[in-house]
Each structure stands twice: as C-alpha cells, then as structure tokens.
Amino acid sequence: xxxxxxxxxxxxxxxxxxxxxxxxxxxxxxxxxxxxxxxxxxxxxxxxxxxxxxxxxxxxxxxxxxxxxxxxxxxxxxxxxxxxxxxxxxxxxxxxxxxxxxxxxxxxxxxxxxxxxxxxxxxxxxxxxxxxxxxxxxxxxxxxxxxxxxxxxxxxxxxxxxxxxxxxxxxxxxxxxxxxxxxxxxxxxxxxxxxxxxxxxxxxxxxxxxxxxxxxxxxxxxxxxxxxxxxxxxxxxxxxxxxxxxxxxxxxxxxxxxxxxxxx
Numbered sequence: 001x002x003x004x005x006x007x008x009x010x011x012x013x014x015x016x017x018x019x020x021x022x023x024x025x026x027x028x029x030x031x032x033x034x035x036x037x038x039x040x041x042x043x044x045x046x047x048x049x050x051x052x053x054x055x056x057x058x059x060x061x062x063x064x065x066x067x068x069x070x071x072x073x074x075x076x077x078x079x080x081x082x083x084x085x086x087x088x089x090x091x092x093x094x095x096x097x098x099x100x101x102x103x104x105x106x107x108x109x110x111x112x113x114x115x116x117x118x119x120x121x122x123x124x125x126x127x128x129x130x131x132x133x134x135x136x137x138x139x140x141x142x143x144x145x146x147x148x149x150x151x152x153x154x155x156x157x158x159x160x161x162x163x164x165x166x167x168x169x170x171x172x173x174x175x176x177x178x179x180x181x182x183x184x185x186x187x188x189x190x191x192x193x194x195x196x197x198x199x200x201x202x203x204x205x206x207x208x209x210x211x212x213x214x215x216x217x218x219x220x221x222x223x224x225x226x227x228x229x230x231x232x233x234x235x236x237x238x239x240x241x242x243x244x245x246x247x248x249x250x251x252x253x254x255x256x257x258x259x260x261x262x263x264x
Contacts, residue, residue: 001032042070045080049116050087051168052108052161055190056101065097081120084113104192107155111211114149114202115161118209121147126258129251137232142260144226150219151200156193158200158211164190205257217243218250225260 005014012028019027046066047054054062073086088109091098098105123145132140144150199219201212214222217238224234238244254260 001028001035039070042075042080042083043067045083046070049081049084050109050112052112052157052164053105055164056104056108056192057098061098065091068094068097081116084109084116088113101192104155104157107153108157108161110151110153111157111161111200111202114151115209117149118147118202118204121145121204123147123204123258124261127255127260127262129255131262132231137235138230140231140262141228142225142231142262144222145203145259145261148201148203148259150214150223150226151202152197152219153200154195154197156196156198158198158213160193162211203257203259215243221247221250222254 001011003011005011012026015031016027019030021027021030025033043063043066046069047062050062053065057065069087069090070083072090075083077083077085088106091102091106091109095102124143126145127142199214199216201214201222203210203212217240220237221234224237225231235247238247
C-alpha cells in the first residue's frame with residue numbers, strides 16, 4: 001500500500017473518506033486486506049498460466065520472477081488473461097531472473113503465451129477452399145486467425161509442455177525427448193528437451209489448443225501470408241519441387257482447420 005494517493009495526498013486520509021473503520025481495523029487496514037488478496041490472486045493466475053515456465057525454473061526462481069514481473073507490469077486490463085502479455089519482453093530485458101536457463105525459459109514463455117492466445121483469442125469467419133476457386137491469386141489476401149501464433153524456436157518445448165500438462169491434468173496436448181535436468185515443483189527431477197530447432201503453429205480447433213509442427217516451406221508460406229503478402233506472392237516462397245507439389249494438400253488441411261479468413 002503506497003503512502004501517497006495519485007494526487008500526492010495521504011492514502012490513509014483519502015481511504016478514510018470512503019471506507020469506514022471498525023472496532024478492530026482502521027480504514028486503511030481494511031483496504032489493505034483487499035489489496036493483499038488481490039496481489040495473491042495475481043500471483044495465483046501467474047502460476048496457473050505458466051506451469052511450463054515454473055517447471056523449467058523451479059518453484060523458488062519462478063516465484064522471484066513472478067514477483068519482479070508483477071511489480072513492473074501490474075494488471076492493466078479488465079481480464080487477467082492478459083497478465084503475461086509483457087513477460088517475453090521482461091525476460092529478454094531482465095535475464096537475471098531466469099539465468100542460467102534464460103534461453104529455455106524464453107522459449108517456454110513464448111509457447112505458453114501463444115497457448116493463452118490460442119485458447120481464447122478471437123476467431124473470424126473462416127474461408128473455405130471452394131471460396132477461393134477461380135479467383136486470381138494476386139488478388140487474394142488471406143489472414144491467419146487471430147488465435148494462431150507461428151513460432152520459430154531452438155527448443156522443442158511443445159512436447160515438453162504437452163507431457164507436463166497431461167501429467168498434471170491441465171488442459172493441453174503430447175510428449176518426448178529429454179536431456180538437461182530441472183527441478184519439478186513436487187521435488188522430482190525433470191529434464192529439459194534437447195536443443196533442436198522447430199517450427200510451430202499454435203492454434204485452436206473445436207475449443208482445444210493444438211501445437212502443429214511445420215515444415216520450413218509451410219512456415220515460410222504462412223509467414224508471408226501473415227505479413228500481408230498476396231497468395232500469389234506467398235506461393236513464391238515455396239521453392240522446393242516436392243513442397244510445391246504438396247501445396248494443394250496443405251491448403252486443404254489448413255482450410256479444414258479454419259486457419260484463414262479474408263478481410264472485407
């Protein structure tokens with residue numbers, strides 16, 4: 001509880017103007033109870049949203065990170081789902097809170113924020129393959145759904161997080177490789193996946209979040225579309241002959257998942 005109100009006057013005096021004391025607590029003390037409960041609620045939400053990051057860092061380091069982050073970026077939205085919006089930037093700018101696992105922590109923070117976006121971000125009316133037939137590719141501008149995030153990562157954290165969510169009963173997805181040990185929150189040892197570059201699309205389908213691995217040609221094509229390129233120009237990024245032969249199948253699959261929409 002800050003000693004000064006927004007206008008510089010005493011917080012205790014301002015609070016006394018709209019909160020009554022009782023026989024045990026002053027006006028300020030009554031407000032402070034709410035203040036502390038709200039703070040604990042923010043920390044609780046942070047723990048709920050980042051189980052993978054908490055596993056990578058361990059309980060103690062994750063708790064210190066949460067306190068430092070929330071002190072710098074308190075909630076400023078009507079919904080607590082936005083609580084971690086600045087976390088990737090914070091970890092990048094303040095590596096001391098995640099050292100020596102900064103790279104792995106950053107990869108996990110990227111993935112878990114993408115998971116949050118996929119879980120409840122907006123879905124536009126999807127376009128179908130039939131709606132595109134007969135149209136000039138140079139005039140078609142497809143947009144990825146707002147809930148889709150394309151990730152390029154040096155850590156295959158998707159399988160790691162899938163495994164963790166399955167074991168802990170959280171909503172999520174599948175499992176795989178191991179290498180470097182980290183502390184699990186229940187005192188067990190858990191291993192980070194071996195470093196390996198992956199390309200990933202994090203998306204929602206029928207109210208379930210999925211992590212879909214992508215080939216390089218697929219990732220480049222989707223990235224071009226997401227950056228505003230026309231379909232004709234985006235297709236130019238597909239240069240491998242085998243990949244070019246598969247483009248129709250890719251689009252049929254992506255359209256079936258409802259990945260694209262066309263702006264009006």
